[in-house]
Amino acid sequence: MENLYIEQSSLSSLKKGECGKICGISAGCNSRSRLCELGLNKGVLVKIVKNDIGPLILNIQGHKLAIGKGLASKIIIER
Amino acid sequence: MDTIALVGNPNSGKTTLFNAITGSNQHVGNWPGVTVEKKEGKVKYNNKEYNIVDLPGTYSLGAFSEDEIVARDFILKGNPDVVINVIDATNIERNLYLTAQLIEMGTKVVLALNMMDEAKAKNIEIDLDKLSKELGVPIVATIASKKQGIQDLLKSATEYINYEKMIKPFTYTERIKNELESIMPLLSDSEYIYPKNWLAIKILEKDKEIINYIDKNGTENLKNKVNEIQSIDSDLELEIIDNRYNFVGDILSHSVKRPAEDQLSLTDKIDKIVTDKFWGIxxxxxxxxxxxxxxxxxxxxxxxxxxxxxxxxxxxxxxxxxxxxxxxxxxxxxxxxxxxxxxxxxxxxxxxxxxxxxxxxxxxxxxxxxxxxxxxxxxxxxxxxxxxxxxxxxxxxxxxxxxxxxxxxxxxxxxxxxxxxxxxxxxxxxxxxxxxxxxxxxxxxxxxxxxxxxxxxxxxxxxxxxxxxxxxxxxxxxxxFIMELPPYRLPxxxxxxxxxxxxxxxxxxxxxxxxxxxxxxxxxxxxxxxxxxxxxxxxxxxxxxxxxxxxxxxxxxxxxxxxxxxxxxxxxxxxxxxxxxxxxxxxxxxxxxxxxxxxxxxxxxxxxxxxxxxxxxxxxxxxxxxxxxxxxxxxxxxxxxxxxxxxxxxxxxxxxxxxxxxxx
Structure with missing residues (x-):
């Protein structure tokens, strides 16, 4: 229970303007490598640009990525 | 004639660089922005003519989609004499993942660090010497849209053709190393069109194309081993991906500095309107x-x-x-x-x-x-x-x-x-x-x-x-659904x-x-x-x-x-x-x-x-x-x-x- 004081949640639960650091990805190998090659892996900081209807838009170091809600829910982040 | 291949992420300015290198000396017109098949052109440098091949833009050299396979096959089977890897300098972290795969393949790679002007405007500092030393590849800074750095790039690439390959041993974790050692001996008693080290890694990654290839061309012993690996549900594939990512991450932490927060850019302002949930459509x-x-x-x-x-x-x-x-x-x-x-x-x-x-x-x-x-x-x-x-x-x-x-x-x-x-x-x-x-x-x-x-x-x-x-x-x-939204540019x-x-x-x-x-x-x-x-x-x-x-x-x-x-x-x-x-x-x-x-x-x-x-x-x-x-x-x-x-x-x-x- 070491992580008790760090709030963990899925990327899809973040709201517009919120930031988080990726701490885990609970997806299969294919999705995992896809995410990785597009710059989403452990330790990466992401900012939510848009999360209403449709895919989320993320800002990763100034670059924008659109990602489906299903996939986003498999990305675990800590705030 | 020696062949130089261009690879890089979509939106890295690869096609612009291709145009800047070959000028009007090219054929096969394609739909703007989308290199669906490879394009070819020629360039003369130092009185010698070179064949330039522009491969489809890809984020990786896996075998997920058809365009990745086109790019990968050309690099492995088309035997280019040198590969120019075009990198968007403002997005170097992501772009280097592909570079890591190229290095892993044992390809002769020259990095074209493109869009250096934009990187400068964003206050991203890149130590080229350090980066080059640690990656073990020559690096040239370019601004393809202004035709800057093209001659240097050609010089570097054409010279590299005649040099021995710079070697940067790609480091693997103990576990991956052990697994590789168990496969390598099985590869030694036959000839393959792919480099053996790379083949071994791809077998561990359970790459579909490669498994099919082994099925057709491998020895019995190797096939048995491949079947064994396939039947075990380990997280070894993930470890290989992480390994690659960490390789890049380590190097970047020494050689790249970027400011903490990007300002709201024009792209963000436009996107706010055109991707709006009501107004978008x-x-x-x-x-x-x-x-x-x-x-x-x-x-x-x-x-x-x-x-x-x-x-x-x-x-x-x-x-x-x-x-x-x-x-x-x-x-x-x-x-x-x-x-x-x-x-x-x-x-x-x-x-x-x-x-x-x-x-x-x-x-x-x-x-x-x-x-x-x-x-x-x-x-x-x-x-x-x-x-x-x-x-x-x-x-x-x-x-x-x-x-x-x-x-x-x-x-x-x-x-x-x-x-x-x-x-x-x-x-x-x-x-x-x-x-x-x-x-x-x-x-x-x-x-x-x-x-x-x-x-x-x-x-x-x-x-x-x-x-x-x-x-x-x-x-x-x-x-x-996962897709990059590239920054807006003036055409x-x-x-x-x-x-x-x-x-x-x-x-x-x-x-x-x-x-x-x-x-x-x-x-x-x-x-x-x-x-x-x-x-x-x-x-x-x-x-x-x-x-x-x-x-x-x-x-x-x-x-x-x-x-x-x-x-x-x-x-x-x-x-x-x-x-x-x-x-x-x-x-x-x-x-x-x-x-x-x-x-x-x-x-x-x-x-x-x-x-x-x-x-x-x-x-x-x-x-x-x-x-x-x-x-x-x-x-x-x-x-x-x-x-x-x-x-x-x-x-x-x-x-x-x-x-x-x-x-x-």
Missing amino acids: PIFGLIMFIVFQLTFTIGEGFLGGLVEGLIGTLGKYVEEVLLNISAPTLLTSFIIDGIFGGVGAVLVFVPLIVVLYFFLGILEDTGYMARAAYVMDGIMRKLGLHGKTFISMIIGFGCNVPGIMATRTLENKKDRMIAILINPFMSCGARIPIYMLFIAAFFPNNGGLVLFSLYLLGIIMALVVGKIFSKTLFKGESSD SITSVLRNMWDKVWDFLHRAGTVIFVVVSLLWVLSILPYGVEPSSQGSYLGKIGTVVAPIFKPAGFGSWQAAVSLFSGIAAKEAVVGVLGMVYAAGSSDPSALAVELQSIFTPLTAVSFMVMVLFYTPCAATIATVKKETNSYKWAIFISIYTFIIGWISAVLVYQVGTLLGF
Whole structure:
């Protein structure tokens, strides 16, 4: 229970303007490598640009990525 | 001749760099922004000529999608002497993942650190020396859009060809090392076309292509080992990915510094509006409407009239000359009816197509297309389709062949098959002449609107049919949506003009070959048997048409001429106009005569049902051949030819019958 004081949640639960650091990805190998090659892996900081209807838009170091809600829910982040 | 290959992420400026290196010395025009097949060009450096190959933009060299396999196969089997890896310096963290894979493959890599001006503007500091040393590759800073660093890059790349490869041992974790050591001995007793180290890694990653390859070419021992690895569900693949990522991460932490927070850029401001949950789709619709309206106004109203006048004048002049030298009637008929009436009728529409390509090229170059796919994803998903399908659809507006080839970026077989099968409903540039002809004859005041409605109808049909396919032929989940939204850029005039010119050339080339041949062939049929009145029902052409025509009677255009023109359209869509010009406006070299003639044969209602038929029915031969090539099956090529015809016919009949009932 070491992580008790760090709030963990899925990327899809973040709201517009919120930031988080990726701490885990609970997806299969294919999705995992896809995410990785597009710059989403452990330790990466992401900012939510848009999360209403449709895919989320993320800002990763100034670059924008659109990602489906299903996939986003498999990305675990800590705030 | 030595070969230099260019690889890099999409939007890294790879194609701009390719253009900057090769100048005008290249062939194969492609749809703007999308290198679907590899492009080739040549460059002379230090009195030696080099072959430059531009590979499709990819994020990785896995085997998920078709374009990745094209790039990977070329690097491994095409044996380029050196590979230039184009990197977007503002996004170096992500771009280096591909570099890591190239290094792992054992390729001779030179990094072109591109867009250095933008990186500087964003205060990103990159220590080139350190980066080069740690990665073990030469690095050259470039700004492709301003043609800076090109000579240095060529120097570095061409020199590297003759040097030994710089070696940076790719470090693996203990576990991966142990596994590799258990595979390597099994690889040693046979020869493979792939580097063995790389092969071993790919076996551990359970790469589908490589497993198939081993199945065919491996020794028994190796196959057993591969089966063993496949049967164990370990997280070794993930460890390999992480290993690669950490390799990059470590190096970057030493050599790249970037400011903590990026400011709200212009891109963010524009995106806020165009990806808005309410306004996104209406804005996309408005943009497309403006494009078609402008295309219509500039292409037809202004430029089209110019070309029409030119062809008309030339035709009259040639007619007079032929009369003066009392040329044989047969020759006169061929030149006036066949060439001017047929091919000339098609050429009148060149300006229109050019203008459409110009605007679509601008949309593509600015980066808006990705946003269009984004806003459409919601609707697409409800229909069981993948958001990216929409990009291949928009490309299909230009031509269905690159549209179908663009489906290669879809990873999932189901998504890709549907995207291929619905692409022909996207009304391509070659169909415009047909619409324009009927618009000029029947709807001269609402041209833009009619054109836009037809395109919209095409999109709707594609979506409806896509939905049906996803419920019947191709069930299952769509793959996840994940796509980069590149920063907006001002389109470069040279690249837009170059792409436009490629299209014009392609169009003129077709007018001079396929369309000319089809029209000539039909002209011969129209004057035989000997002595018959040319282009009359008694000619062979008329007889063939008469047999087929009744099929189209319920749709309101049961004339033998319409039937013949539709069938010739399967060779190339422009031929429809060519044939109508030949059979209806025989004896006249003036392109505007055809529109007048059509007014006495079609009604506004049958004009609409004919246009709907043209929109949906069997795609052209080039498209059918592409479907065969991309699906690797005759079955789907035949399927697409027939089902589209049925849909076209039913729709045209519906339009005519319902329209008649409503009293149009």
